[in-house]
Amino acid sequence: MSPSVLDSESELATGGKPFNLDDMQPFFQFKDHSFLHSCNPIQKEVKFIFMLAKNDWNRGYFTTILAGIVAFLLGSISSEVFDGGNARLSGLQGISEVGGANYFQLILSMLLWLWFLYNTWILFPAMRTHTISLILMWNLVMGAMIFFHTENSNFPIDFKLSEMMQGTLLILIVAFFLYFFWKAVIETRDLHIELNHVHEDVRIMEQEMREHSLRGWSALFFIWAFFVLIGSWSGTHFIAERGTNSLFYFGLHLVIGGITVPLLMTILWYPQRMLGTTTTIQTKAARIAERELLLENGELFDEDLVHRSTHQNKKAVCVECGAESALVRLDDGSMAHPCSTESCKTIVPIGTKCKKCKQQMPSRINCESCGMNSPAIDYFPNMEVW
Numbered sequence: 001m002s003p004s005v006l007d008s009e010s011e012l013a014t015g016g017k018p019f020n021l022d023d024m025q026p027f028f029q030f031k032d033h034s035f036l037h038s039c040n041p042i043q044k045e046v047k048f049i050f051m052l053a054k055n056d057w058n059r060g061y062f063t064t065i066l067a068g069i070v071a072f073l074l075g076s077i078s079s080e081v082f083d084g085g086n087a088r089l090s091g092l093q094g095i096s097e098v099g100g101a102n103y104f105q106l107i108l109s110m111l112l113w114l115w116f117l118y119n120t121w122i123l124f125p126a127m128r129t130h131t132i133s134l135i136l137m138w139n140l141v142m143g144a145m146i147f148f149h150t151e152n153s154n155f156p157i158d159f160k161l162s163e164m165m166q167g168t169l170l171i172l173i174v175a176f177f178l179y180f181f182w183k184a185v186i187e188t189r190d191l192h193i194e195l196n197h198v199h200e201d202v203r204i205m206e207q208e209m210r211e212h213s214l215r216g217w218s219a220l221f222f223i224w225a226f227f228v229l230i231g232s233w234s235g236t237h238f239i240a241e242r243g244t245n246s247l248f249y250f251g252l253h254l255v256i257g258g259i260t261v262p263l264l265m266t267i268l269w270y271p272q273r274m275l276g277t278t279t280t281i282q283t284k285a286a287r288i289a290e291r292e293l294l295l296e297n298g299e300l301f302d303e304d305l306v307h308r309s310t311h312q313n314k315k316a317v318c319v320e321c322g323a324e325s326a327l328v329r330l331d332d333g334s335m336a337h338p339c340s341t342e343s344c345k346t347i348v349p350i351g352t353k354c355k356k357c358k359q360q361m362p363s364r365i366n367c368e369s370c371g372m373n374s375p376a377i378d379y380f381p382n383m384e385v386w
Helices: 003-014 039-056 059-076 079-083 091-096 100-123 125-151 165-196 202-211 215-240 248-275 284-296 303-312
Strands: 335-338 347-349 364-366 373-375
Touching: 039 215, 039 248, 059 100, 059 248, 100 125, 100 248, 125 165, 125 215, 125 248, 165 215, 165 248, 165 284, 215 248
Parallel strands: none
Antiparallel strands: 335 347, 364 373
């Protein structure tokens, strides 16, 4: 990975926006009385995302996208695709029978996909798990289309429900995971606003909500999912109808695949750009479950979780003398402090009892430097973070 990519990511994690979402204008302004008027805000957000990407993306991003597109094309364009290969062979035996040039092309495609994954792993630390899951969902959709075409090469025409069980199961699994990925991003955004952009002025809060809107990102995400579905179907349909000499479906597969890769990069990049590289993208239910599990184990919050939360938020300081405090804000928005019992140093959420020694953690904390007793919330200064 080139140093320029890492340097750029560090700048994005700490820098602000070069322009605001409110300043954007739709690509095409629909009139108020038009039924397409509701598309105007989505257009503005999509334009904002593209302009922000144009401003932020450097050579490392475009090289990664190029690697993904080339990997996709190498895996799709092959003489084996056009001549049909040997239908009696499958699995490892089928791969071993691939010709020398085609076999080298297959290996090169796999290496480029691995390099694409490695680069996205470096570029998007907050989205690492989700990167793997989205790539896996893409492959599961392709697997579902293979099942759909196994008994009916003309799918979806003349389909029978009895022939669709395996493919439908895979599609339902994909829909389930994609929905929870989308929900995790939305709920993490909500938590980010709650932690970093609370303000007594309602107008400022409304402006922050508009600036953190994810309608445009959601539209791009569902477009990506649709392209994955159509691209997988068109490629599989071309193979299933081999011999018809129609290249339309194959061309559609290549075009959509070339668009799907940069769309995937945008879907991974934008939430991290908005929320920060140290953010954990989780649903609210997952955060609660993680917290309850740690509570049940008597650990409450391990050192790694506390370190991550402290790194993500500004350190707690006394409002009187400015001395740093052991108080931390956790990923779920709550605050915690080491247990006040001398022999117990468990991290305890404010207002709850320590699971080890049952000592109540008060909502007001004494400064160890000057002795000032202040509400826990006062220890965290206001933060200006997008």
